[in-house]
Amino acid sequence: MVSTVLLVEDTVSLLDLVGGYLRDSGYTVILATNxxxxxxxxxxxxxxxxxxxxxxxxxxxxxxxxxLKKNPATEQVPIIICSSKDKEIDRVWGMKQGAAAYVTKPFTKEQILHAVKSVVG
Known part of the structure; x- marks a missing residue:
């Protein structure tokens, strides 16, 4: 079964890059810029x-x-935070907000794909 990933990124070049990684790996990608x-x-x-x-x-x-975590329609969807905020406190805060994984920028194609695979199987 093909998994669908919603990608939220306000930098168009990164949206294209990560979207490409995901599509190349067989995911269906939905894009949002905010x-x-x-x-x-x-x-x-x-x-x-x-x-x-x-x-x-x-x-x-x-x-x-x-x-997303407060909305019954989306509370079960795993969230991966992908951020340039690379301090431990940012990671901890992200997990407290309900994130299933936290990837810091700059990241490799392997890191982002591993994070997505870890939450969607």
Whole structure:
């Protein structure tokens, strides 16, 4: 079965890069460039996993996590935070918001794919 991943990233070049990695590995990819759009997409499309940036205009990835985990329609969807915030406190905070995995930028194709595989099987 093909897994669907919602990718949330406000940097278009990274959206293209990670989206390409996921598509090349057989995933269906839904794109969102901000957290508000991601909330709508997550409810409508019910992805198998969500990969989100933290630092975005409007709503952060941490806030997005909290919103998704409070919504019965999306509370079970595993979230992978992908961020340049690489301190241990950021990782701990991300996990407290409900993230299943935390990948720091810069990352390799293998790191991001491993994180997605670890949550969707």
């Amino acid at each position: 957290a508000k759009d991601a909330l709508i997409q997550a409810v409508q499309k019910q992805p198998d996993a969500i990969v989100t940036d933290v630092v975005m205009p409007g709503m952060s990835g941490f806030e997005l996590c909290r919103h």
